[in-house]
Amino acid sequence: MKKTIILFLISLLIVESCNVNSEIIYHKDAASTSVSDIDTREFIAEMKAMTPDSLQQKEFGELDKLPASWTNLYDLEKKEGKLKTANQDSIRIMKKIFMKSNKESNEPSGFSIKLEHFTPEDYLALKSYTKDEKLPLDQNIFNTWDxxxxxINTKNFNLKNIEEALRSKSSNEESEKMEGMMMMFFKKIGTTLRFENKIKSITGKHDWLTKIDDYSVRIEYDLKTMYDKEAKFKNADPTITIVTE
Structure with a gap:
């Protein structure tokens, strides 16, 4: 069976250590757009230092086939002959999920995933879609925005979607060691929440959330603390409310 684009990208996450930087833009019409950049430059540099011809490996060759410009998931899978659904809701969502490869000095440096102008209804459909198609998405996209x-439900300050995506490609033995694998695979993960209107107030605090400027806040994940069941926070309110003008 041919590997779908999603499974291929998850395969990359398994073989590479990387940094993940996301941004969620909250629009005035209650929709939002999110972009996640998966940066593998550090890993590629290490591989090249040890094995100069490492970029010829299958994984990197496949990454090179991913378009350098934003292309929606429906078109990608249809072009590759890997489209697996005729469900119209799934197809509608696939047409709003975009991907592209990134390069630096004409060499692979990672890939990006974008969810374009998702409405609350789109997120409900996305939850249904990802029951079968696991996507390495930022959990914070599911917070409530009107x-x-x-x-913000601070329980979403986790890597559940990425973990589930990795588990879908891992052996049972690897799944049991997922916490250690997450800390090994990912060097740095953070998300910026940006608003079109100025922030009026923020109620609630969390050690990982910091206000950057009048229009944005930043979440920096501490993976070691995340997987330490005995870790204690100075600030860890269950809900944070951000009101804009």
Whole structure:
């Protein structure tokens, strides 16, 4: 069976250590757009230092086939003959999920995933879609946004979607060691939440969330603390509410 684009990208996450930087832009019409950049430059540099011809490996060759410009998931899978669904809701969501490869000095440096102008209804459909198609998405996209107020459930300060995506490609033995694998695969993970309107107030605190400027806040994940069941936070309110003007 041919490997779908999603499974291929998950395969890359398994063989590479990387940094993940995401940005979620909250629009005035209650929709949001998110972009996640998966940066593998550090890993590639290490591989080249040890094995100069490492970029000829299958994984990197496949990454090179991913378009350098934003292309939606539906078109990608249809072009490759890997489209597996005729469900119209799934197809609608696939047409709003975009991917592209990234290069530096004409060499692979990672890939990016974008969810373009998702409405609350789109996120409901996305939850249904990802039951079968695991995507390495930022959990914070599922926080509640009504166009003025963002309600953040700090339980979403985790890597559940990425973990599930990796588990879908891992052996049972690897799945049991997922926490250690996550800390090995990912060097740095963070998310910026950016608003079109100025932030009026922030209620609630968390050690990982910091206000950057009048329009944005930043979440920096501490993976060691995340997987330490005995870790204690100075600030860890269950809900953070951001109200914009």
């Amino acid at each position: 166009g003025k107020t963002l309600t």
